[in-house]
Amino acid sequence: MRGSRVQAVSAELGNERLDIVIWDDDPAKLLINAMGPAEIGSIVLDEESQTMEVAVAKESLAQAIGKNGQNVRLCSQITGWKLNVIDKDAEEEEDSASINVSDSLKEYLDVDDDLAQILIEEGFDSLDKISNSSIESLSSVEEFDEEIAEALIDRAKEALLTLAMEISTEDDESSEEDIMAVEGVDMNLALELSQKGIKTRDDLAELSVDELQDLIDIEEEQAGSLIMKAREHWF
CATH class of the missing domain: 1.10.150.20 (5' to 3' exonuclease, C-terminal subdomain)
Incomplete structure (x- = not known):
């Protein structure tokens, strides 16, 4: 059955909702996969501080950040990088x-x-x-x-x-x-x-x-x- 593995894991976790993120060794590409479908305009990486500045389209800003910053925190945990999400239009x-x-x-x-x-x-x-x-x-x-x-x-x-x-x-x-x-x-x-x-x-x-x-x-x-x-x- 399609999605049976996901359903099985979800059931083990008390029917928690699961999102599947395609892994990539490139942290920027991984972030794009994790933050989708929010539209990302640009990503600037600071290797020294392990920080990414993420410019997101204004209409996708709320979606990228999530309620009380939940999406940003999850994406940060997935990538292992600190994230600074900004309005792409304001940056321009x-x-x-x-x-x-x-x-x-x-x-x-x-x-x-x-x-x-x-x-x-x-x-x-x-x-x-x-x-x-x-x-x-x-x-x-x-x-x-x-x-x-x-x-x-x-x-x-x-x-x-x-x-x-x-x-x-x-x-x-x-x-x-x-x-x-x-x-x-x-x-x-x-x-x-x-x-x-x-x-x-x-x-x-x-x-x-x-x-x-x-x-x-x-x-x-x-x-x-x-x-x-x-x-x-x-x-």
């Missing part, structure tokens, strides 16, 4: 935001990919932070000396001044596309958004709340309000 949004910041620094500071990434990793991820930092704090970064630090600070200040002049000119022209036309956006916020590539009302309107929060430090309620104000001209 974070990656996109990181790319936007990197592109902004490269454009305004005239630096290459490597230098932009170093700045981001060290917490200097905006023109404001760089322009307001001291030569001592920037030159404390291993890859920078005082000459590089001073040049970066000067370039950041020049870029902010240029952006402020551009925004001021657009404001004088009272353009409906101007981001300053959005209620709640002042010069400081406009400058911060411009550094992230958000320069027009439509740029802001096309963002989701999560995307805006990834770009700047802003409360969820304020982010939602700004986006809705930016979209008012659509209706």
Whole structure:
């Protein structure tokens, strides 16, 4: 009889439900087999800590984690690895935001990919932070000396001044596309958004709340309000 062995084992265990998992020596493949049918987008293995970061599609997240984390615990026991399950869509949004910041620094500071990434990793991820930092704090970064630090600070200040002049000119022209036309956006916020590539009302309107929060430090309620104000001209 089909499944007779499974039924026999189940009966011995007091009719406990049994799930059959196809074994694989590769821990990532074994995890995919164990976590199915949840849709896994990517798996990053850290051999040293025996940890897997598992990016799962949003619609499969609850299924992958299980009630009170039961599925994750079982999969961890099966694979012998610690599991960190994350939302794949949220991870992609974070990656996109990181790319936007990197592109902004490269454009305004005239630096290459490597230098932009170093700045981001060290917490200097905006023109404001760089322009307001001291030569001592920037030159404390291993890859920078005082000459590089001073040049970066000067370039950041020049870029902010240029952006402020551009925004001021657009404001004088009272353009409906101007981001300053959005209620709640002042010069400081406009400058911060411009550094992230958000320069027009439509740029802001096309963002989701999560995307805006990834770009700047802003409360969820304020982010939602700004986006809705930016979209008012659509209706």
